Amino acid sequence: TKWVYRFGAGRAEGDASMKNLLGGKGANLAEMSNLGLPVPPGFTITTEVCAYYYANGRRYPDGLVDAVNDALAEIGRQVGRTFADPKNPLLVSVRSGARASMPGMMDTVLNLGLADDTVKGLAALSGDARFAYDSYRRFIQMYSDVVLGVEHHVFEEILEAYKEQKDYFLDTEMKAEDWRAVIDQYKAAVEKALGKPFPQDPHEQLWGAIGAVFGSWRNERAETYRRLHNIPESWGTAVNVQAMVFGNMGETSATGVAFTRDPSTGEKAYYGEFLVNAQGEDVVAGIRTPQALTRRARLRAGEEAPSMEEAMPEAYAELAAIFDKLEKHYRDMQDIEFTVQEGKLWMLQTRTGKRTAKAALRIAVDLAKEGLISEEEAVMRVDPRSLDQLLHPSLDPDAPRDLLVKGLPASPGAASGEVVFSADEAERLAQEGRKVVLFRVETSPEDIHGMHAAVGVVTARGGMTSHAAVVARGMGRPCVCGAGDLRIDEKAGTFAVNGRIVKKGETVTIDGAAGAVYAGAVATVQPELSGDFAELMQWADRARRMKVRANAETPQDAETARGFGAEGIGLCRTEHMFFDADRIVAVREMILAEDRPGREAALAKLLPMQRADFEALFKVMRGLPVTIRLLDPPLHEFLPHSDAEIDEVAKASGMDAAKLKTRAQKLKEFNPMLGHRGCRLGISYPEIYEMQVRAILEAAVNVAKATGERATPEIMIPLVAMREELAVLKKRIETVAEAVFAEAGTRLDYLVGTMIELPRAALAADAIAEEAAFFSFGTNDLTQTTFGLSRDDSASFLPEYLRQNILARDPFVTLDREGVGALIEIAAEKGRKARPDIKLGICGEHGGDPDSIAFVEGVGLDYVSCSPYRTPIARLAAAQASL
Ligand code: PEP
Ligand code: MG
Helix, strand or coil: CCCEEEEECCEECCCHHHHHHHHHHHHHHHHHHHCCCCCCCEEEECHHHHHHHHHCCCCCCCCHHHHHHHHHHHHHHHHCCEECCCCCEECEEEEEEECCCCECECCEEEEECCCCCHHHHHHHHHCCHHHHHHHHHHHHHHHHHHHHCCCHHHHHHHHHHHHHHHCCCCHHHCCHHHHHHHHHHHHHHHHHHHCCCCCCCHHHHHHHHHHHHHHHCCCHHHHHHHHHHCCCHHHCEEEEEEECCCCCCCCCCEEEEEECCCCCCCCCCCEEEEEECCCHHHHHHCCCCCEECCHHHHHHHCCCCCCHHHHCHHHHHHHHHHHHHHHHHHCCCEEEEEEEECCEEEEEEEEECCCCHHHHHHHHHHHHHCCCCCHHHHHHHCCHHHHHHHCCCEECCCCCCCEEEECEEEECCEEEEEEECCHHHHHHHHHCCCCEEEEECCCCHHHHHHHHHCCEEEECCCCCCCHHHHHHHHHCCCEEECCCCCEEECCCCEEEECCEEEECCCEEEEECCCCEEEECCCCEECCCCCHHHHHHHHHHHHHCCCEEEEECCCHHHHHHHHHCCCCCEEEEEHHHHHCCHHHHHHHHHHHHCCCHHHHHHHHHHHHHHHHHHHHHHHHHHCCCCEEEECCCCCHHHHCCCCHHHHHHHHHHHCCCHHHHHHHHHHHCCCCHHHCCCCHHHHHHCHHHHHHHHHHHHHHHHHHHHHHCCCCCEEEEECCCCCHHHHHHHHHHHHHHHHHHHHHHCCCCCCEEEEEECCHHHHHCHHHHHCCCCEEEECHHHHHHHHHCCCCCCHHHCHHHHHHCCCCCCCCCCCCCHHHHHHHHHHHHHHHHHHCCCCEEEECCHHHHCHHHHHHHHHHCCCEEEECHHHHHHHHHHHHHHHC
């Protein structure tokens, strides 16, 4: 087996297609080498070594050491240096690199190979002792932190104390001998912490770093990240070892990160940050404020410090040409790391750049228009889930606001929540259902779970490419970073800003698009969708096979759904119409009535209200299909709770309050979800469904007469288990329909169908299809009944199932293909066999979940139905599923 792949100097043993073996970083370094770009030579230890390492008690395969030594020698030949040679030392960087970029793992060790002897060689070679000792102290700091586990702050405190004692303010005031003195203290601190000295043998250093990369694959943070992003543990990470180039060799050296397009807006403009005389970590750490890449960006931001375009025009021009080359080559926006060493540009990384949903849309549409990708590819480029970000609210421009602090607009969206200062607290409060905004000086991978739990994130330090910014954008959380005026006192549970004190628990509002934080809750408004959105959705609609409908009851929801492109209503839950203040009393009167005449009296009050509801809905939907489900929930849910509510019903119905109370008592059920609900209500109280059917058909007739637009109402019976239930109910529906049509002197087409939400119904779907013109899979109940898992109670123990990996996903969010999915397949097949033209849809929550949509595309359903805000997600997901 080949464990090590080399790259550099215009050729490489790997290429971009080998991400699984080389990891993303390694594969792209190889690809850039093949493209002839200036990549410092290096090699990648494969992900197979990682797998071997874990399968064999953390040991390496035979031959790895030799392969690494050979590859090191080859790097040395190319740069004219030798690893561990005190006179002419080769220094390397060591970086992790999994298939997918993974914060939470060991990231980078720079300057590896420096020790008490080699640092002298470096000083002599570079003719710059200060640079050499600065590099060495950086190495000790980084290596101790990420490999040896000696915390960062140990070194920061030493350095701070030293500077204070010398009366220095900036690191740049430190001279070679200062660094030497600090290095002695660093080494002593390491020895004290570990009981052994800082390793002086470069080979020992290297294997320590390699082990740390592999070890970090299974650290807790990486595991959390994998769980959140569904990354399998079996992938493993690769390790990249590469000749060092130095951005800290004086004023003609620099280091930076860049995007080929703006990752926030998608604008076609180079975007990035760089620091003169610095090493990679300085940019990300947010210790010094980075400078803009382009003159235009600098002017826009109103900054003084020159851009790279102005300060290093030649290196910049070469970089810009590489940006274009990489974009054309990869046919996507790239995220790049580079270093300039004494005027010479070096490429350290390229990868597909993370972006906001807004940017993803714009970039996909622009790339298609530029001819780099096809319209279908553009459709595939946007993650349907991310559309959520665009559908998120922003601040109401007219709402009064009280600015607390400004920072960088790191990730768009607006949200209000209580101030918290730790990730754990954020998680804890979020679990209680509270909304929190997480405030941190800066974030690290340890904060990811808290960022996930928070509705927004604010940091005091760090730029647009800082950890907080990158992670929040990926998660779609609003984020303001680098709010430099914030003084956070985590211990006291307060932050101070411009003389104001804000305490933990107070409400603030974050506007991630503007980079602002406001006191109190500021009103928000729904977003206007951009032209790019409309264009991409059009392409998606062209590619899509399944129809997309919405679950909606009210005319407003139906309007929203139509605005988002819904092609009908797939589920109108009529019980939602029963809870309105003006009718709940009549509903209670109906269910508490002692006999049929009592119920009919109450139903007579409800009929005109329901009819008006349906008329409004049909009007909004203008002839599009509308599926109306007859009453479903257990009557239990409508029972009055208090004496006052009982009295109200007594007054309206003329019944005795004491009697009503007894009756309400009797209607209570032990297991209402499996009790008197769904079509069982229709069987025992025919007049309820009769009223609803009359209301539906009278409304349809009225709207058809009034507008000339003819809807085909689809009347849906819930919780059917047996053909016979449906047969009985359908006959009654037909009787009512004939009566309505006779009275109206006109008829119209309507369908009677059923939900499939019980395993028995799925298994007996052929029999049921004899009576049903359509099936709609009610996957909420079908999941509940298939697993025997309560929809309403599972939240208390399901998380444990996810944590223990017993379940990979919450089955109420993403359809369980193995069980529930199998039932759907059976039902679809049997249904079609019995009735070839049967219409099939899904209206459970899964109808808006991209993964579940992909599954039902495979089953060949005719439509999915989801909540109005998710209709764009469903449209895009359905398009992707059919491409
Ligand atoms: C379902 O069970 O999937 C469904 C859509 O109905 P409800 O959520 O109203 O029970
Ligand atoms: Mg249901």
